[in-house]
Amino acid sequence: MRNFWLVAKHEYRRTVLRRAFVLVTLAIPLAMVAFIALAILVAIMGENNLPVGYVDNAGILNVTRQPLAAMPTGIEIRAFLDEEAALAALEDKEIHAFFVFPSDYPSTLQTDLYYLEKPPSNDVWRDFSSFVRANLVATYPDDLRNRLFEGPNITVWDIVSNREFSESSIINVVMPFVASFFFFVATMSASGYMLQVVATEKENRTIEIMITSVTPGQLIGGKTVGLLAAALTQLSIYVIVVVIGLTVAAPHVKVLQYITVPWAYLGVMALFFFPSYALNAAVMVAVGGAVTKVREGQSVAGILNLFFLLPLLLLTVIFENPAAPVLVFLTLFPTTAFMTISLRWGLGTVPLWQIGVSWIMLIATTIFMVWAAARIFRAGMLRYGQPLNLKAAVAAIRGD
Amino acid sequence: MRTVEVSHVAKRFGETQAVADVSFAVEPGEIFGLLGPNGAGKTTTIRMMLDIFKPDAGTVSIFGGKLDLAKKRRIGYMPEDRGLYKDLKLEPTLVYLATLKGLDKKTARSRLGEWLERLDLAEHRQKKVQELSRGMQQKAQIIATLLHDPDLIVADEPFAGLDPVNTRLVKQILEEQRQAGKSILMSTHQMYQVEALCDRIILIDEGRTVLYGAVDEIKRSFAGNAVVVEGQGDFTHISGVLETRKHDDTWHLTLEIGTDPQDVFRTLAARENIKIERFELEEPSLDDIFINVVQNGAAKLAALPREGRHA
Numbered sequence: 178m179r180n181f182w183l184v185a186k187h188e189y190r191r192t193v194l195r196r197a198f199v200l201v202t203l204a205i206p207l208a209m210v211a212f213i214a215l216a217i218l219v220a221i222m223g224e225n226n227l228p229v230g231y232v233d234n235a236g237i238l239n240v241t242r243q244p245l246a247a248m249p250t251g252i253e254i255r256a257f258l259d260e261e262a263a264l265a266a267l268e269d270k271e272i273h274a275f276f277v278f279p280s281d282y283p284s285t286l287q288t289d290l291y292y293l294e295k296p297p298s299n300d301v302w303r304d305f306s307s308f309v310r311a312n313l314v315a316t317y318p319d320d321l322r323n324r325l326f327e328g329p330n331i332t333v334w335d336i337v338s339n340r341e342f343s344e345s346s347i348i349n350v351v352m353p354f355v356a357s358f359f360f361f362v363a364t365m366s367a368s369g370y371m372l373q374v375v376a377t378e379k380e381n382r383t384i385e386i387m388i389t390s391v392t393p394g395q396l397i398g399g400k401t402v403g404l405l406a407a408a409l410t411q412l413s414i415y416v417i418v419v420v421i422g423l424t425v426a427a428p429h430v431k432v433l434q435y436i437t438v439p440w441a442y443l444g445v446m447a448l449f450f451f452p453s454y455a456l457n458a459a460v461m462v463a464v465g466g467a468v469t470k471v472r473e474g475q476s477v478a479g480i481l482n483l484f485f486l487l488p489l490l491l492l493t494v495i496f497e498n499p500a501a502p503v504l505v506f507l508t509l510f511p512t513t514a515f516m517t518i519s520l521r522w523g524l525g526t527v528p529l530w531q532i533g534v535s536w537i538m539l540i541a542t543t544i545f546m547v548w549a550a551a552r553i554f555r556a557g558m559l560r561y562g563q564p565l566n567l568k569a570a571v572a573a574i575r576g577d
Numbered sequence: 578m579r580t581v582e583v584s585h586v587a588k589r590f591g592e593t594q595a596v597a598d599v600s601f602a603v604e605p606g607e608i609f610g611l612l613g614p615n616g617a618g619k620t621t622t623i624r625m626m627l628d629i630f631k632p633d634a635g636t637v638s639i640f641g642g643k644l645d646l647a648k649k650r651r652i653g654y655m656p657e658d659r660g661l662y663k664d665l666k667l668e669p670t671l672v673y674l675a676t677l678k679g680l681d682k683k684t685a686r687s688r689l690g691e692w693l694e695r696l697d698l699a700e701h702r703q704k705k706v707q708e709l710s711r712g713m714q715q716k717a718q719i720i721a722t723l724l725h726d727p728d729l730i731v732a733d734e735p736f737a738g739l740d741p742v743n744t745r746l747v748k749q750i751l752e753e754q755r756q757a758g759k760s761i762l763m764s765t766h767q768m769y770q771v772e773a774l775c776d777r778i779i780l781i782d783e784g785r786t787v788l789y790g791a792v793d794e795i796k797r798s799f800a801g802n803a804v805v806v807e808g809q810g811d812f813t814h815i816s817g818v819l820e821t822r823k824h825d826d827t828w829h830l831t832l833e834i835g836t837d838p839q840d841v842f843r844t845l846a847a848r849e850n851i852k853i854e855r856f857e858l859e860e861p862s863l864d865d866i867f868i869n870v871v872q873n874g875a876a877k878l879a880a881l882p883r884e885g886r887h888a
Contacts, residue, residue, distance in 0.1 A: 180646075183673070184677075191662075191665065381660070382656045382660045383661065385624070385627075385629055385654065385656045386656065386661075386674065387677070388628075389627050389652060389654045390649060390674070390677040390678055391646075391677055392646065
């Protein structure tokens with residue numbers, strides 16, 4: 178076991194200190210930080226804290242009271258007797274803009290907006306709308322008034338998965354797609370590196386030194402664990418940056434305030450991530466052990482990786498019908514299970530039986546592939562200068 | 578107990594019989610030469626010995642039994658030319674490889690400092706391996722082989738890329754290891770190094786053992802297969818002579834296996850315009866023996882002296 182952990186530790190350090198790894202790990206969070214900073218800057222620069230006025234020619238806002246909901250902008254709303262007074266205030270820059278409710282407003286529901294340079298921001302619109310609604314329902318009894326003020330909020334419950342889909346949780350639909358992307362980047366970069374490491378060590382004979390010190394199992398197992406730890410490090414950095422970013426940005430971006438931690442999603446993805454990663458790594462070990470040059474391995478790996486990324490090519494199907502038969506098949510197919518479940522999660526539900534069967538098949542396939550990869554790796558070492566063709570690989574797995 | 582015992586190993590890769598039948602033993606405290614032309618099966622034999630390849634037939638015994646992880650730690654292996662992580666720094670790479678052989682980091686670092694000083698690599702310890710010259714990489718490879726103080730050293734072309742000064746230094750190190758009771762198996766094409774260092778050798782050709790024994794005995798058994806001639810005239814194109822070399826005023830004639838030196842003398846004596854001033858049997862160099870055996874092939878091995886032939 179000592180050598181196993183030595184190999185794992187060495188591989189981890191070697192991976193995380195690579196320039197490409199550092200760049201990929203830092204570039205995405207830095208881009209995100211820059212994006213959030215830009216969004217906040219635009220929001221702050223675009224803000225105009227001057228009051229907003231209104232002229233009520235329709236007589237609908239006779240009872241002026243504060244809106245029932247808290248106003249995020251906190252901008253003062255000021256009443257004017259006529260349009261001349263409001264216009265004068267606008268020109269004197271006492272107010273930012275003003276709305277005019279014409280006398281036929283109850284039948285047309287049309288208002289006029291006056292402003293000098295820039296229209297009010299969406300938040301000001303929202304606040305003023307709340308103000309008007311609050312006043313329109315002001316004469317009703319409290320319980321009815323609250324109900325009318327808040328309006329409808331439709332929540333859909335899926336009885337199979339016991340999951341909730343509501344208008345306000347749209348961000349929770351997007352999250353699985355973002356998370357899938359992060360998982361994809363981490364897995365593919367780590368597995369690509371695994372292929373490179375195995376093929377290069379075989380090409381430059383380092384593997385001979387290693388194999389006279391450790392067993393093939395210790396070597397491959399240690400490398401896999403080391404790379405997995407590196408991938409998790411990368412993911413952890415992404416998660417930390419996302420959490421910090423959301424915390425900082427949430428007060429400025431309203432939609433972010435509705436985010437809740439999707440624990441069920443994270444739990445299922447954790448269950449699938451580790452075996453999926455190991456399966457991908459085992460495939461890369463097999464390819465690296467079978468070829469003689471790194472470039473040959475990259476060509477073969479490119480084709481094999483399609484078996485892992487196929488769901489990305491079927492995004493339109495996932496958007497149209499997350500329960501389509503082809504997606505059920507991909508959910509159960511070991512190489513595509515992780516990505517398919519992740520993407521389906523955001524748009525619909527994945528029945529429990531599919532998750533269960535898929536996970537069992539993934540585990541069984543991964544165990545077989547790790548075992549087969551060790552055999553192919555061992556057989557590939559016997560053939561310097563000659564790649565291991567498919568027939569020979571099958572023979573190696575069968576132990577012929 | 579013999580350090581290594583290889584008995585009738587064979588290995589085939591597809592249609593190619595890389596090793597057909599090779600047997601030898603390496604004793605403690607000796608330097609053993611594994612020789613043969615390119616493609617003879619030397620490296621395959623080493624790999625079978627070290628359990629990198631499984632032999633199709635035959636057996637390998639290391640330190641009196643099957644090779645396991647504990648025994649692997651007692652072996653230092655230096656593959657030909659390459660074998661270190663090119664993109665890593667020298668010191669951590671060597672420490673890592675030593676820890677895999679059972680050393681703790683502190684001991685590995687302490688020993689490494691001494692080796693780096695001795696092989697003049699101390700100031701390059703923080704350089705990446707790929708930034709070192711070929712000779713420096715070779716010396717680094719030697720350190721990787723010896724750092725954990727192995728009992729069996731397997732070195733494939735240990736002098737490749739070394740200048741004369743470093744070649745002498747490495748020879749000295751190998752001598753010290755022998756004196757310390759270590760077994761050294763060395764594969765090289767530099768026959769003068771084999772003559773200078775090796776106690777015993779095996780010569781493999783086309784996957785089979787063609788010569789095996791102590792260097793002195795083999796050379797003695799081949800005496801008579803070369804003659805030294807001095808005189809005037811042309812001493813080339815003589816029947817039964819494999820190779821003719823002239824050095825200063827002396828001719829060195831390597832005879833084909835089975836050729837009697839007396840027949841060569843008679844042939845020369847019968848030639849016109851030739852004056853023989855000196856004609857004597859020469860103890861052949863290993864180089865001559867290698868060329869003689871390999872170029873004549875197995876067909877003529879029957880003519881070899883019995884003690885020089887592989888049983």
